Amino acid sequence: MSFxxxxxxxxxxxxxxxxxxxxxxxxxxxxxxxxxxxxxGWWDKVTVVLWxxxxxxxxxxxxxxxxxxxxxDAGVEFSACSSCAANLELTEALLKENIxxxxxxxxxxxxxxxxxxxxxx
Numbered sequence: 001m002s003f004x005x006x007x008x009x010x011x012x013x014x015x016x017x018x019x020x021x022x023x024x025x026x027x028x029x030x031x032x033x034x035x036x037x038x039x040x041g042w043w044d045k046v047t048v049v050l051w052x053x054x055x056x057x058x059x060x061x062x063x064x065x066x067x068x069x070x071x072x073d074a075g076v077e078f079s080a081c082s083s084c085a086a087n088l089e090l091t092e093a094l095l096k097e098n099i100x101x102x103x104x105x106x107x108x109x110x111x112x113x114x115x116x117x118x119x120x121x
Contacts, residue, residue: 001047001077001079001100002047002079002100002102002107003107006110006111006114006116009111009114009116010044010045011116011117012043012044012045013043013044013045013046013047013116013117014037014043014045014046014047014117014118014119015046015047015048015049015108015111015116015117015118015119016030016033016034016046016047016048016049016118016119016120016121017049017051017108017118017119017120017121018030018048018049018050018051018054018121019051019052019053019054019120019121020053020054020121021052021053021054021056021057023057023061023063023064025121026054026057026061026064026067026121027063027064027067029121030048030054030121031064031067031068031070031071032067033119034046034048034071034076035067035070035071035074035076037076038071038074038075038076039074043117045075045077046075046076046077047076047077047078047079048071048076048077048078048079049078049079049080049081049104049108050078050079050080050081050084050094050099051080051081051084051104052081052084052088055080055081055084055085055088055090055094056088056090058078058094058097058099059090059093059094059097065097077100078098078099078100079099079100079101079102079104080094080099080100080101080102080104081101081102081103081104081105082101082102082103082104083103083105085101
């Protein structure tokens with residue numbers, strides 16, 4: 001799901017770094033923009049990276065789970081920071097929800113250093 005080398009990331013691939021665990025922002029910005037980006041062809045690929053609090057929100061909030069499923073159906077991919085998941089003891093639960101759990105620190109740095117499209121919330 002995630003890229004192995006920065007050369008794999010196209011100019012029409014958006015990475016959304018989701019750090020805000022507020023349910024309203026999560027539903028009405030992160031999920032809405034990610035889903036509509038795919039449905040309307042604004043981006044060819046959208047990856048939402050759950051970092052910190054949103055990992056717990058995604059596992060506990062039914063409205064967010066429903067929005068994530070709609071986003072998945074539209075083609076949005078979800079990945080989570082493995083360090084956060086380990087610290088929050090959520091790794092297994094995220095994997096059960098088909099959310100990739102990997103190390104994101106270096107990948108995020110590569111995206112930023114190479115001028116790729118990154119949106120943070």
